[in-house]
Amino acid sequence: MPVTLDDLGAWLLKGNADSTDLSGRFAHEPRVRGWCVRPGYRARLMAAGQPVVLWASGSRGRLPYGVWGVGRLTGPAVSDGDGWTVPLDLTVLAPDDRVRREILRADTRLAAAEVLRQPQGANPSYLTVAQFAALRDHLPPV
Template identity: 35%
Template sequence: MIKCNPHKTDLGPMVEAGRAHEHWCVADNYRTRLMAPGQPVLFWVSSHPRRGIWGAGQLAGTPVPGPQWKISTNITLFDEPILASDIRSIEELSMLEVFRSPQQSNPSWIDASAWEIVRTLLPD
């Protein structure tokens, strides 16, 4: 999961384009090193009245090291976000990392069992 804080990254151009930016900052950690092209990725918008999952797609590349590591993505935004309140109301998803540790840097983690449930919430 890639998180976007709209107080730091303008959502307007992404919403107009129907797509998230292609490149996102990620932490220099073991999670980033597990990222690979073709893996699914969710787009979480934080610090917003309608926070939640705003899009989904795939990783488009491998992490690029540097002073600020980056990952390429191909994320399409949904017509309507899946709100955090709706996600949290599902018992199996109530302990997602974005709820337990919202300050955690990108990427955030979703385990396989939670991913199977989240997939059922995604628009066709």
């Protein structure tokens, strides 16, 4: 089902913590200013002010994978000649505040989230308005 702006709660950007040392990177700098995305209609829908979630994926059991950060896009996705990136202002959560995949999967309001149904799917992925509201119930207070 295509993403529409009417039901977009948040973009979900993925990073594979098995292939890149995300823990090490974010321990030194928890602010994220940009992320790679695949070109396509989803990237063309991305705009400043839209909420964004960072999803760390990888082998189950190595790290507590799931939602590692929350923020907002600061502009549209753009091609830099080598690929596409989207500018953002996102802060990676402290390890104890990250929302584990198991917690999200157990929440019936999030069970149909694309990232759980199709973990190898598109980057960006997305959460619907209702799914993003459910995720916020699991995040620390702002």
